[in-house]
Amino acid sequence: MSEKQKTKRLTRLSWIKCAFDTLYEDGIEQVRVERLAKKLKVTKGSFYWHFKDRSELLEALIEYWNEEMTKTVLQNAEMFHGDPQKRIVSTLTYIVSNERTKYDPAVRAWANHDPKAKKYVEKVDKLRLTFLIALFSDAGFDPEESEIRARMLYYYVLGEAYVTRKESRAVRLRRIENKARIFIAPS
Amino acid sequence: MSEKQKTKRLTRLSWIKCAFDTLYEDGIEQVRVERLAKKLKVTKGSFYWHFKDRSELLEALIEYWNEEMTKTVLQNAEMFHGDPQKRIVSTLTYIVSNERTKYDPAVRAWANHDPKAKKYVEKVDKLRLTFLIALFSDAGFDPEESEIRARMLYYYVLGEAYVTRKESRAVRLRRIENKARIFIAPS
């Protein structure tokens, strides 16, 4: 019964987070100011104090996602050490476990019809791929082979998110750890 | 200047196809009757003659997609013969080449927030996977390994569609043919 936040007054971030959940649940088109207002139990008077208009919210939304995802990748880079092959598995495990990555499909769907969102998605993709490629390099593959394997692995993880969303993380994790070995296996 | 069709009068299918293009270009939320009417250069009077309401169009849309995709898979099954390993590559090539599969991401994005669409997507996924699994079985892998490889391959192809859409088919084809070998390589 007791709300987590005191929720006396809202901040810009309150709206962004609410928008995020709505994006995840219903898609970007349903991220509408009056709808969010209802969810947050205020009127749009609040919204238009924090944002110039709807497009400003959307911009803030994609930038927020970009920052979070960038943090995630960099965090990861510092988190795991030791055996490169094990680091690859750890990284995948981390990706699947991380709450934040669940927003990926929704953001991608959005980016598919919005150039601005698309730019950020491409940025994040690039960052992630760079990171994965380095992992394979560390594991002993030459540059070309590293890129091929990194891409395959990355695309696989993406695709996996589109088909198996009803399955539990535990199941997904077990499978991914197994499959990663195929990607790691020497050519 | 000369229209392909005489376009004197429209049919149900005219609307469905137009809806499909719009779904692809702008997402399901933009599939609106007045918008389609404008595209087809008629008024909604036409639409409401062919369809009871918007939801009937959407239903027809996803059913149409289902039929087309089912046809595509079955066609493929009959098209390629001989060396199972080569058939795997041929199948992938076929998937990427086929005009129809380009609608996949848009349909999936839709399915993500629409249970009815979701049901059909799952149906198509199942059909495709069954087909791919059989391919790997024919190539000599045991049932369990066949499923693992088929899924990996399928997810990879899906994921690939989400990242490299700006690249030409030719480029995608060359890469896929190369990468398929990793999936085919014996464990």
Next chain:
DNA sequence: TAAAACAAGTACGTCAGCGTATGGATATTG
């Protein structure tokens, strides 16, 4: 504690999109 800054409420105008009703136009068929 009064003033300033901050946050939210209220009321309104506008527009796009859905669906209905009804009449007009064009094929098709007897």
Next chain:
DNA sequence: CAATATCCATACGCTGACGTACTTGTTTTA
């Protein structure tokens, strides 16, 4: 060629969503 079935246009009412203008309430801070 007249009658019927098919297809489309026009006009309307309704709703939800955007954004604006203005007011009201609540914290901070001087």
